[in-house]
Amino acid sequence: MATYAGGANTEENNQTVLSTLPKELPLDFLRTITDQFSDHRILGTGAFGTVYTGVMPDSQRIAMKKLAESAPVARDKAFTNEVQNIMALHHKNVVKLVGYCHEGQKKVVQNNGRYIVADVYESLLCYEYLPMGSLQKNLFDKPINMAWDARFKIIKGICDGLLFLHRIPITHMDLKPQNILLDNNMILKIADFGLSRLFGQEQTRANTQNVVGSYGYIAPEYLYRGEISAQSDIYSLGLLIIETTTGEKNNPKQNEPSAREFIERVRQNWTEGHIASRYSKLNANGLQEVKVCIEIGLDCVRIDRKSRPSIESIVQRLDGRCASKRANQFSTTSMRS
Template sequence: MNTEDDKQTVLSTLPKDLPLDFLKTITDQFSDNRVIGKGAFGTVYTGTMPDGQTIAVKKLAENAPIARDKIFNNEVQNIMAYRHENIVKLVGFCHEGQKKVVLNNGRYIVADVYEGLLCYEYLPKGSLQKNLFDKPINMAWDTRFKIIKGICDGLLFLHRIPIIHMDLKPQNILLANNMTPKIADFGLSRLFGQEQTRANTQNVVGSYGYIAPEYLYRGEISTQSDIYSLGLLIIETTTGEKNTPKQNEPSAREFIEREVTVCIEIGLECVDIDRKKRPSIESIVERLGRCCANLTMDGIEMDRDNPFV
């Protein structure tokens, strides 16, 4: 029996390098009505394939904080070849030049200007930012814990390559229909050599509030840079919404409080000012796994759909 992934779609028959005219057509010439997100690195549109399938098309900005070609290369190099449940899937790209009239040294000239576009699977639930803060939903703890664990599993996969994401934040975590989190936006990511553990840069770019202090002040890059951002994500996902425990379910509340405590402890360890004291992603995933296992071992019964209401 064929699974959903085995079914052939129009998208699966296309080359990965998609024509610019095709992407213009499926986004109605990059219509404002198709916009689903905007950021420093570009604008994201919905694109409708000939068979009705929806994809997300990111048109990279000309005035991004780092060069558009570098963003494009980072995205294609660092996620095109990799598949993981908690990493957003890149399904195509376009790097095509067009003749344009541009101002150069006070004179208008005709030049080849290259557009950079990236095509991803479409995730209609949107970002974690939207679901936690912009238009908050009543998110049960079971869902929050699933999101935290999924982000950690995705980051473990990246760090084992090793790829450093460098821009983990709620806006860059997308949610599938079943609330499975997917790490997105690899424009700032770094691919390290197998023996490389640290790097330095003088060009510090990222989202203030989520940047590790050693990167912000000294330009030091390592897997622990991501761990700092992860800690903030864990804390925000855990505490983003106030809920009132049921008075008649002490066992359920006890288990939830245990999970919450573990997540907050991990989050606080991740944001330690000393990068050497931050936990590895392996130890984080292991601790979350042990927390899940305790549910079965303890035989605790609870309403996992909405334990707080």
């Protein structure tokens, strides 16, 4: 899903309309604040449905995803996944779900050539509003000239958010640039939990015959064997890190679910000399950060899931690199030699 929304922050003693709303919202109210789901309120459309901007009576905005009947998983399951898995989550790098609606209305529908009156349900999910849109938009669709510091901040935010999810433990199963959203301060939020899995404390893996996801970001063990684990997310994370670092898009060929060609191209091309040329204005410490991110990304996309790093080790490595500011291992001179 391309874009969601936010702006649900409230100041003490100054509650907004949004902050006083119940979690379960009436369908008529959601219709009203989207002008009856008007086309001019559409933020984006994806496999799981259409996202609209809703404008509250006090002018606050929310984003509202109206789930599609033709979603990759059953609409009721996608709805349950998001409500159960993220309703109570509170982390600065995970999108906040502020409300939901699952309401039926009687409508005349055609069934086997006859018209009958049936209960037709609408499923909607309401999120905080994130005005900068998706990472996809900012990196590739309408790219901005993003400095390395902003890219590194995004990478660290994705990793911090994923660490929070994996400790619950929730596996996201659909990490891609379209599902990483940004606020005005370039703080990112992981979004779209329609394919997510909540594991029990003793369960760390599962298998399925119904493989769904986004070509180019699906881990090979899930794609070919239906194996689901936290390491499935690590594979997708690696591609996100590589794309954010290099600014190059992972574009698998039509009907080709694998990202191997993209990965091999990065492995071959992004040498120390290329990094120094691409980021010629960075100091030695910044160049080292770029190198480390490329290395982490390539570690994450190893074919054998057991050889991929854990999210804990990735966060520790990024935090250590950020805190230590040790650049003597990667001087500009050595890179250009």
